[in-house]
Amino acid sequence: MKVLFVASQAYPFIKAGDGYMADELPKALRKIGIDVRVxxxxxxxxxxYIKNCMExxxxxxxxxxxxxxxxxxxxxxxxxxxxxxxxxxxxxxxxRTYGYYDDGERFSYFxxxxxxxxxxxxxxxxxxxxxxxxxCGIIPVLLKANYSxxxxxxxxxxxxxxxxxxxxxxxxxxxxxxxxxxxxxxxNEDALKFYDSISFMKGGIIFCDAITTVSNTYAREIxxxxxxxxLNGLLASKxxxxxxxVNGIDYEVYNPKSDKKIxxxxxxxxxKQKVKNKLxxxxxxxxxxxxxIPMIGIVTSLxxxxxxxxxVDKLEELLSLDIQxxxxxxxxxxxxxxxxxxxxxxxxxxxxxxxxxxxxxxxIYAASDMFLMPSLSEPSGTEQLIALKYGSxxxxxxxxxxxxxxxxxxxxxxxxxxxxxxxxSGEELLxxxxxxxxxxxxxxxxxxxxxxxxISNNSLEKSAENYMNLYSYIKSN
Numbered sequence: 001m002k003v004l005f006v007a008s009q010a011y012p013f014i015k016a017g018d019g020y021m022a023d024e025l026p027k028a029l030r031k032i033g034i035d036v037r038v039x040x041x042x043x044x045x046x047x048x049y050i051k052n053c054m055e056x057x058x059x060x061x062x063x064x065x066x067x068x069x070x071x072x073x074x075x076x077x078x079x080x081x082x083x084x085x086x087x088x089x090x091x092x093x094x095x096r097t098y099g100y101y102d103d104g105e106r107f108s109y110f111x112x113x114x115x116x117x118x119x120x121x122x123x124x125x126x127x128x129x130x131x132x133x134x135x136c137g138i139i140p141v142l143l144k145a146n147y148s149x150x151x152x153x154x155x156x157x158x159x160x161x162x163x164x165x166x167x168x169x170x171x172x173x174x175x176x177x178x179x180x181x182x183x184x185x186x187x188n189e190d191a192l193k194f195y196d197s198i199s200f201m202k203g204g205i206i207f208c209d210a211i212t213t214v215s216n217t218y219a220r221e222i223x224x225x226x227x228x229x230x231l232n233g234l235l236a237s238k239x240x241x242x243x244x245x246v247n248g249i250d251y252e253v254y255n256p257k258s259d260k261k262i263x264x265x266x267x268x269x270x271x272k273q274k275v276k277n278k279l280x281x282x283x284x285x286x287x288x289x290x291x292x293i294p295m296i297g298i299v300t301s302l303x304x305x306x307x308x309x310x311x312v313d314k315l316e317e318l319l320s321l322d323i324q325x326x327x328x329x330x331x332x333x334x335x336x337x338x339x340x341x342x343x344x345x346x347x348x349x350x351x352x353x354x355x356x357x358x359x360x361x362x363x364i365y366a367a368s369d370m371f372l373m374p375s376l377s378e379p380s381g382t383e384q385l386i387a388l389k390y391g392s393x394x395x396x397x398x399x400x401x402x403x404x405x406x407x408x409x410x411x412x413x414x415x416x417x418x419x420x421x422x423x424x425s426g427e428e429l430l431x432x433x434x435x436x437x438x439x440x441x442x443x444x445x446x447x448x449x450x451x452x453x454x455i456s457n458n459s460l461e462k463s464a465e466n467y468m469n470l471y472s473y474i475k476s477n
Contacts, residue, residue, distance in 0.1 A: 001471055003029070004126035005038045006114055008107070008135035009097050010083070013046045021132050021161065021214075024250050026081050028464035034471065037124065039114055042074060042085035044093040050076070054085060058120035062113045064105065065178045071113045073120050084121070086113045098135065104171035107200070108179040111138045115146070118153060125152060127475050130159045134169030137204030138180065141192065144207055145182060157474050160204035161212045161245075164379050165222050165229045169200030194230070205234060209241070210474050214380035215401035216244030227377060243470060246404050248463030249385045256390050256454075261359045262366040266391075268454040271447055274366065274391055281367035285351045287324050294440050295324045296433070297368030297392055299361050299383055302331030302339070302354075307374030307397055312338050313426035318433065325350040326364050328357065365390035370436050374421075374429050378402045384418075385458040391450040394418040395432050405458060411445045417453040 010022030026036040042051075054074040061068040072087030086092070091106045100106065114136075118125065131139045140158040147153040175198060176182045185191070191206060192198040205211055213219045221227040223236040235242060256274070257267040263280040266273035275291045282289045296318075300306045311318075312335060318325065319342065327339055327350070336354050343352035353360060365371070371387035371394045378400035385405060387394050393409075396402040398420045409416030419436045421428035440446050 002035045002126045003128045005130045006136045007132045014043045028460040037082040039084040041092045042087040073117045107135045128157050132161045134201040137200035140207035141203040157209040159210045160208035170197050211242045212245045217403045218379045218400040219244035248460040261362040277366040295368045296370045297364040298327040300329045302335035310374045310426045310429045314430045328353045330354045368392040388453045388456045391454045
């Protein structure tokens with residue numbers, strides 16, 4: 001099985017969003033025998049030491065409207081994964097990955113360059129092209145429009161993954177001819193037409209062989225008006241080829257048994273060692289050092305989509321409880337200011353850290369008893385998966401991947417790994433926190449819950465096997 005994995009970014013080269021799909025997943029897929037290769041733009045922000053290791057394997061022209069634009073195809077084997085880079089400084093020598101006035105042209109070029117580059121890849125013709133988000137949405141369209149009669153490429157199937165349906169790549173209809181070299185027949189409801197414009201994402205949905213999202217629940221949610229962003233009807237009509245594929249995390253990286261970033265290592269069979277992380281962390285934060293005071297961790301972007309408005313709404317009431325809160329994240333200045341205000345007002349109750357600090361994040365997961373993640377929507381979050389592995393019990397709003405991975409704990413059956421609330425409201429959030437605090441007093445049940453959380457299987461290997469099964473099914477149908 002050969003898979004060309006297409007994305008607009010990939011860690012560690014460049015990361016503007018979900019690096020999991022173009023970094024960790026291909027690595028896991030290669031371990032189980034899939035020949036996955038990744039292709040991304042060669043951005044100017046890629047570190048020089050990496051650029052210096054790239055090999056140019058071809059140069060050719062790409063037709064963008066009436067122009068023929070240069071393309072350099074470069075190659076690098078990195079961490080046992082083959083990467084290709086599309087080199088064109090006019091389009092990709094930018095300080096950001098996207099968010100420019102000419103993004104439509106940039107990613108039209110990128111899509112065309114990828115398909116042309118297949119002619120120059122050594123001993124590699126993909127069975128499947130796996131496209132991620134709107135930046136790659138036009139690839140399935142061009143694949144069928146321009147390569148269906150080419151005997152070398154006409155059996156290639158395509159998969160289109162939606163990470164966040166809010167970002168759809170909507171551009172003027174004139175782009176069809178001026179940049180994509182497609183005729184007016186593609187400006188209709190069964191192709192790219194989206195009101196008076198065209199949508200790259202809509203093109204990916206219609207012309208691909210399978211659609212995936214990074215959550216089973218999100219796959220259902222985007223078929224409804226609230227979550228569907230105008231594409232819900234289309235997605236409902238394509239439900240037979242829509243699959244939810246839950247993310248996984250790398251347990252070689254996220255493992256409290258071996259993590260060198262935390263104060264004390266522990267595992268599911270040695271849960272009592274976890275509290276040493278809290279005691280040391282309390283000391284460093286100048287909190288009251290007491291293992292019986294519950295600590296709630298929050299590692300998030302400070303934006304409404306992450307449910308921060310609910311936390312802010314109930315922050316005064318939360319801080320009236322006998323708890324400690326540690327927050328790490330940045331985002332909207334409005335929310336940053338509020339959390340900093342409360343940290344100055346209650347310095348022994350809440351620690352606000354407006355930074356991105358991976359070491360501090362790991363310490364929060366290890367030290368906290370609970371992990372608050374009340375997202376309004378959550379297509380592909382992994383923070384709750386890390387929290388589970390570290391025995392920090394998630395308290396979540398039932399949406400997207402959160403609903404898929406956090407199961408309400410019942411002390412009567414002993415099943416479940418966290419707490420949740422259904423309706424998006426501050427009152428229900430507060431109620432879920434209080435339910436968690438009540439159980440925390442029952443140490444036997446709480447330790448059982450920690451054990452359940454830590455043995456939850458959300459590994460990359462499990463995720464990779466699900467994708468391998470989908471690839472095999474799509475290839476054979």
